[in-house]
Amino acid sequence: MIVCKFGGTSVASAEQIQKVANIVKSNPARKIVAVSAPGKRSGDDIKVTDLLINLAMAALKNEEIEEELQIVVNRFMAIADGLELDHTICDVIAEDLHERVKGDKSNEELFIDSIKAAGEDNNAKLIAAYFNSIGMPARYVSPKDGLVVNDLPERTYALPEAYANLAPLKSTKEIIVFPGFFGYTKAGILRTFDRGGSDITGSILAAAVEAELYENFTDVDCVFSANPKVVNDPVEIKEITYREMRELSYAGFSVFHDEALMPVYKIGVPVNIKNTNNPSAPGTRIVPRRSVTGRPVTGISADSGFSTLYVSKYLMNREVGFGRKLLQILEDENISYEHTPSGLDDISVIMRSNQITLENEERILSRVKNELNADDVQMRHGFSMIVIVGEGMRNNTGLAARAATAISKTGANIEMINQGSSEVSLVFGVLQEYENQILQALYGEFFAHARV
Amino acid sequence: MIVCKFGGTSVASAEQIQKVANIVKSNPARKIVAVSAPGKRSGDDIKVTDLLINLAMAALKNEEIEEELQIVVNRFMAIADGLELDHTICDVIAEDLHERVKGDKSNEELFIDSIKAAGEDNNAKLIAAYFNSIGMPARYVSPKDGLVVNDLPERTYALPEAYANLAPLKSTKEIIVFPGFFGYTKAGILRTFDRGGSDITGSILAAAVEAELYENFTDVDCVFSANPKVVNDPVEIKEITYREMRELSYAGFSVFHDEALMPVYKIGVPVNIKNTNNPSAPGTRIVPRRSVTGRPVTGISADSGFSTLYVSKYLMNREVGFGRKLLQILEDENISYEHTPSGLDDISVIMRSNQITLENEERILSRVKNELNADDVQMRHGFSMIVIVGEGMRNNTGLAARAATAISKTGANIEMINQGSSEVSLVFGVLQEYENQILQALYGEFFAHARV
Numbered sequence: 001m002i003v004c005k006f007g008g009t010s011v012a013s014a015e016q017i018q019k020v021a022n023i024v025k026s027n028p029a030r031k032i033v034a035v036s037a038p039g040k041r042s043g044d045d046i047k048v049t050d051l052l053i054n055l056a057m058a059a060l061k062n063e064e065i066e067e068e069l070q071i072v073v074n075r076f077m078a079i080a081d082g083l084e085l086d087h088t089i090c091d092v093i094a095e096d097l098h099e100r101v102k103g104d105k106s107n108e109e110l111f112i113d114s115i116k117a118a119g120e121d122n123n124a125k126l127i128a129a130y131f132n133s134i135g136m137p138a139r140y141v142s143p144k145d146g147l148v149v150n151d152l153p154e155r156t157y158a159l160p161e162a163y164a165n166l167a168p169l170k171s172t173k174e175i176i177v178f179p180g181f182f183g184y185t186k187a188g189i190l191r192t193f194d195r196g197g198s199d200i201t202g203s204i205l206a207a208a209v210e211a212e213l214y215e216n217f218t219d220v221d222c223v224f225s226a227n228p229k230v231v232n233d234p235v236e237i238k239e240i241t242y243r244e245m246r247e248l249s250y251a252g253f254s255v256f257h258d259e260a261l262m263p264v265y266k267i268g269v270p271v272n273i274k275n276t277n278n279p280s281a282p283g284t285r286i287v288p289r290r291s292v293t294g295r296p297v298t299g300i301s302a303d304s305g306f307s308t309l310y311v312s313k314y315l316m317n318r319e320v321g322f323g324r325k326l327l328q329i330l331e332d333e334n335i336s337y338e339h340t341p342s343g344l345d346d347i348s349v350i351m352r353s354n355q356i357t358l359e360n361e362e363r364i365l366s367r368v369k370n371e372l373n374a375d376d377v378q379m380r381h382g383f384s385m386i387v388i389v390g391e392g393m394r395n396n397t398g399l400a401a402r403a404a405t406a407i408s409k410t411g412a413n414i415e416m417i418n419q420g421s422s423e424v425s426l427v428f429g430v431l432q433e434y435e436n437q438i439l440q441a442l443y444g445e446f447f448a449h450a451r452v
Numbered sequence: 453m454i455v456c457k458f459g460g461t462s463v464a465s466a467e468q469i470q471k472v473a474n475i476v477k478s479n480p481a482r483k484i485v486a487v488s489a490p491g492k493r494s495g496d497d498i499k500v501t502d503l504l505i506n507l508a509m510a511a512l513k514n515e516e517i518e519e520e521l522q523i524v525v526n527r528f529m530a531i532a533d534g535l536e537l538d539h540t541i542c543d544v545i546a547e548d549l550h551e552r553v554k555g556d557k558s559n560e561e562l563f564i565d566s567i568k569a570a571g572e573d574n575n576a577k578l579i580a581a582y583f584n585s586i587g588m589p590a591r592y593v594s595p596k597d598g599l600v601v602n603d604l605p606e607r608t609y610a611l612p613e614a615y616a617n618l619a620p621l622k623s624t625k626e627i628i629v630f631p632g633f634f635g636y637t638k639a640g641i642l643r644t645f646d647r648g649g650s651d652i653t654g655s656i657l658a659a660a661v662e663a664e665l666y667e668n669f670t671d672v673d674c675v676f677s678a679n680p681k682v683v684n685d686p687v688e689i690k691e692i693t694y695r696e697m698r699e700l701s702y703a704g705f706s707v708f709h710d711e712a713l714m715p716v717y718k719i720g721v722p723v724n725i726k727n728t729n730n731p732s733a734p735g736t737r738i739v740p741r742r743s744v745t746g747r748p749v750t751g752i753s754a755d756s757g758f759s760t761l762y763v764s765k766y767l768m769n770r771e772v773g774f775g776r777k778l779l780q781i782l783e784d785e786n787i788s789y790e791h792t793p794s795g796l797d798d799i800s801v802i803m804r805s806n807q808i809t810l811e812n813e814e815r816i817l818s819r820v821k822n823e824l825n826a827d828d829v830q831m832r833h834g835f836s837m838i839v840i841v842g843e844g845m846r847n848n849t850g851l852a853a854r855a856a857t858a859i860s861k862t863g864a865n866i867e868m869i870n871q872g873s874s875e876v877s878l879v880f881g882v883l884q885e886y887e888n889q890i891l892q893a894l895y896g897e898f899f900a901h902a903r904v
């Protein structure tokens with residue numbers, strides 16, 4: 001059995017949904033289909049999800065909502081018309097939206113969640129209706145029937161019983177059309193997943209039914225070895241391990257949200273990133289393990305917006321508990337960190353700058369200075385992290401030398417280097433302004449002859 | 453005022469103590485002299501401290517101690533004879549040892565401490581007597597008069613009031629001869645410092661009297677830029693900052709115990725490492741800061757005996773508190789660590805292998821696996837750390853590239869790289885068997901033309 005997920009652009013219009021039907025039909029193993037809400041049909045289009053947020057906001061402000069609501073219905077109606085479906089489905093959708101708008105507004109976040117989820121939920125109903133109309137027996141299944149998520153206030157995730165609840169879908173005769181992006185708490189409250197939410201739903205379904213493959217249909221042919229916005233015509237990645245994919249999850253690799261990999265990663269279901277608009281392209285396969293070919297590096301990613309907390313103290317490395325206490329101070333501010341390179345008497349904590357405010361920066365600096373008796377404490381901003389990833393880097397003598405040499409040729413100074421004993425990734429910290437130049441230099445070093 | 457410290461080989465014999473007298477006499481600023489116990493006179497000699505340990509052991513076993521005690525007295529007698537002192541001082545020493553042996557044995561560690569300290573204590577009395585005998589007015593001062601240390605069970609360190617207590621020594625007319633290696637708790641219990649103990653005493657005295665200089669006399673001309681046992685004829689270091697010295701404190705730089713630098717570091721007293729046997733050599737100066745000359749690297753040190761705890765977990769870097777909890781587990785085992793290089797989903801904790809036992813390794817692995825739900829946990833042994841240090845490395849583009857290239861030419865794989873934002877050190881983790889080869893290669897890279 002194959003679980004397929006179709007992203008927003010893949011289900012944005014009647015034409016796109018026809019492509020989806022053809023894809024599903026062409027392989028009888030494709031029995032479970034997770035769908036997003038209709039996305040953009042062109043660059044300046046508005047996603048249904050954003051239309052729904054407008055609706056939710058209007059409702060929360062007790063404004064007239066009929067117009068906002070009708071815009072959403074019209075969008076679905078255009079799709080239904082294009083698919084030659086009668087308007088029954090549109091009535092269902094309009095009624096559903098009216099019901100949701102009347103819902104409990106005591107918790108604004110949950111209210112917005114319930115409105116936003118209408119995009120996926122109704123699109124799944126519509127697509128199931130369409131499949132049936134063209135002779136593909138299909139059934140809409142609601143997340144209410146098993147996709148149990150945790151309660152507030154933690155970010156949403158599927159509870160272990162969700163997998164058991166959804167497992168029986170593996171014996172389905174019809175094609176299951178399942179809305180992405182949300183689940184229900186045990187108390188029946190709708191909660192949406194974070195970004196990449198439909199990817200997560202597909203991944204949960206694939207894990208629950210122990211699918212042979214999880215196909216993730218989007219609008220690109222594959223994952224590239226470097227960000228195509230920075231590197232000209234980068235090499236396509238045919239196969240990549242979960243772990244490589246995860247290490248590359250900085251900018252330029254956002255085609256598949258890393259958190260969404262978790263459920264399939266846990267039980268080893270391979271993933272295939274494919275293009276709805278070019279389904280014959282092999283795409284990129286994400287697998288538990290792979291044989292390493294000649295090229296040691298699989299991909300290079302880069303991201304800006306990092307800050308460094310630098311702490312030095314004489315004889316730091318003799319002090320049992322110093323590092324732990326430092327991290328505790330960050331934890332108290334609910335700050336997660338990326339790396340902690342250290343000398344004998346100093347340690348730098350690298351973290352995302354978006355977690356730092358003027359207030360918590362001051363608190364952190366003062367606590368480190370006073371509670372840890374540090375000799376020197378500084379917070380610096382404006383760093384980028386460049387990550388070179390490849391299973392083939394393990395035991396590859398000289399690779400760090402090549403990377404550092406390529407960077408030094410750009411004239412940039414390496415502010416931080418980090419290579420752990422996993423050896424599938426090598427991280428360089430540099431000043432933000434050098435990021436693109438370094439990414440290009442490293443790509444040139446490791447992929448220059450890749451197409452020869 | 454200059455505080456001088458003379459190490460074990462500098463006070464091992466009458467001839468050596470005559471050199472000490474000449475050194476002290478040659479500069480009237482040398483007013484405070486901290487001394488070790490007599491060390492080895494030749495390669496197969498036994499240090500007085502080791503003779504005293506034998507004595508302490510015999511006393512603890514209630515064996516006949518007279519012979520062991522007489523060996524110690526004889527050693528001092530030979531020195532006294534060589535210095536043409538009468539035997540009064542030897543009677544004082546013999547009586548002192550008999551007193552100590554009769555001391556409280558209820559805490560064996562403290563009993564051994566009190567016997568061991570007799571080496572420094574009596575040597576200071578003897579040297580003060582000798583100085584007086586040759587017309588250098590001198591006075592033995594006991595650590596009882598001010599060098600207050602903390603109570604058990606923590607390792608010994610000087611309490612803040614020790615500095616205030618010892619400060620009046622700055623107005624001394626006579627030369628003060630002060631035994632190294634030990635102090636007394638407020639309750640009057642003798643406790644010794646760890647390795648390098650006489651260096652610490654000298655450093656405490658230099659800080660207490662705010663000396664212009666702390667001269668540390670030993671048996672080498674200087675600190676070398678690399679371990680002379682591994683690298684042929686390494687460059688001498690003329691000047692080095694505290695911080696560089698500290699970062700180099702791995703093997704091959706043990707000429708000055710790093711903990712001993714702390715008191716002078718805190719108030720910025722410069723240190724001069726000098727050779728008792730060649731006092732005209734300029735030695736190595738350790739200073740708060742220095743102007744960087746042409747060469748970016750000041751020294752390269754290496755040490756073996758490291759282990760790596762490798763932990764991987766999917767989405768680790770999203771989990772606020774993961775690193776802190778991991779370090780807490782090590783702290784619970786009282787294990788200190790050196791570095792924690794990390795990828796996005798894995799972290800390696802590098803620590804000294806001598807802290808790991810079969811029992812705590814098993815406990816650590818099981819706690820990390822169960823409490824942190826790690827996907828993979830492994831402990832690996834047999835690593836060396838190579839540290840390249842230099843204030844001139846800051847903003848030195850291409851230095852990491854040169855280092856990594858030099859290492860890769862040896863054929864060794866780099867298991868770990870760590871460079872924090874202090875940028876005065878760059879650490880490479882390698883398999884132990886490559887350590888010497890890499891040290892030689894790096895020395896060649898950064899110092900090859902140093903003498904040209």
